[in-house]
Amino acid sequence: MRIPRHLAIIMDGNGRWARQKSQPRVFGHRQGVETVRRVVEECSRLEVEYLTLYAFSYENWGRPDEEISALMELLTAYLKKELETMLSNSIRFNVIGDIERLPTSVRRMLTDTIKRTERNSGMTLTLALSYGSRDEITRAMRKIARRVADGEISADAITESMIDEHLDTAMLPEPDLLIRTSGEMRISNFLLWQMAYTELYFTHTLWPDFDHQHLHDAFRAFGRRRRRFGLTDEQRSGDFDE
Ligand code: FPP
Numbered sequence: 001m002r003i004p005r006h007l008a009i010i011m012d013g014n015g016r017w018a019r020q021k022s023q024p025r026v027f028g029h030r031q032g033v034e035t036v037r038r039v040v041e042e043c044s045r046l047e048v049e050y051l052t053l054y055a056f057s058y059e060n061w062g063r064p065d066e067e068i069s070a071l072m073e074l075l076t077a078y079l080k081k082e083l084e085t086m087l088s089n090s091i092r093f094n095v096i097g098d099i100e101r102l103p104t105s106v107r108r109m110l111t112d113t114i115k116r117t118e119r120n121s122g123m124t125l126t127l128a129l130s131y132g133s134r135d136e137i138t139r140a141m142r143k144i145a146r147r148v149a150d151g152e153i154s155a156d157a158i159t160e161s162m163i164d165e166h167l168d169t170a171m172l173p174e175p176d177l178l179i180r181t182s183g184e185m186r187i188s189n190f191l192l193w194q195m196a197y198t199e200l201y202f203t204h205t206l207w208p209d210f211d212h213q214h215l216h217d218a219f220r221a222f223g224r225r226r227r228r229f230g231l232t233d234e235q236r237s238g239d240f241d242e
Pocket of ligand 1: 011012013014015016017025029030032033036053054055056057060071074075078127182207
């Protein structure tokens with residue numbers, strides 16, 4: 001099994017898991033939070049350096065109001081309850097996305113958690129909230145365009161690394177592995193720029209059922225991948241587990 005330095009996860013299938021049990025969708029989200037706890041602790045134990053979870057997408061704002069409120073409540077309760085775990089495991093908490101759109105109480109809670117964990121030196125846990133990759137790239141482009149318009153930089157000075165630095169993920173390395181649960185094989189507007197060379201892993205397991213064993217399976221599959229980054233096998237030899 002190979003541990004990715006940066007693991008990104010699209011946590012999908014809470015609604016279907018609840019439906020299978022003839023329960024409301026929020027029942028699935030509640031169980032989904034339990035999976036978040038499990039996965040965060042296991043990744044921290046395995047010394048994953050960066051874990052990024054897609055918790056609420058820009059498009060999720062279109063869901064029914066009561067589901068949005070339930071997700072916000074779950075998020076607040078999660079942050080309140082998990083602060084202790086973050087502190088005892090030295091986890092640094094972080095957020096990406098258009099957080100201005102989140103309710104003030106949630107924003108306050110997020111800022112507080114970021115502040116209280118900022119000196120931790122273990123795994124960086126990033127929640128993508130109100131996050132859409134195209135929205136993030138658009139916001140970054142606006143910032144760069146303003147610098148050009150102000151005469152601070154010339155258009156020719158724009159480089160890939162400058163774009164990196166203007167994204168919400170400026171402080172994160174690129175993901176090495178993406179896991180998406182529930183059998184859907186899409187990226188759904190998640191980290192589009194950052195995942196140019198990320199290994200993709202799809203599993204049919206629904207998020208509430210995703211356990212340590214499923215996580216280890218994904219890491220084993222990752223260990224068998226040949227990451228060439230556009231180069232030849234010979235140039236990259238020595239980089240593989242086998
Ligand atoms: C996808 O399931 C999941 C979400 C839209 C939200 C993920 C949220 C959680 C796991 C809980 C809150 C998170 C934290 C960190 C406290 P879906 O509803 O799209 O499932 P479906 O595709 O089966 O309908």
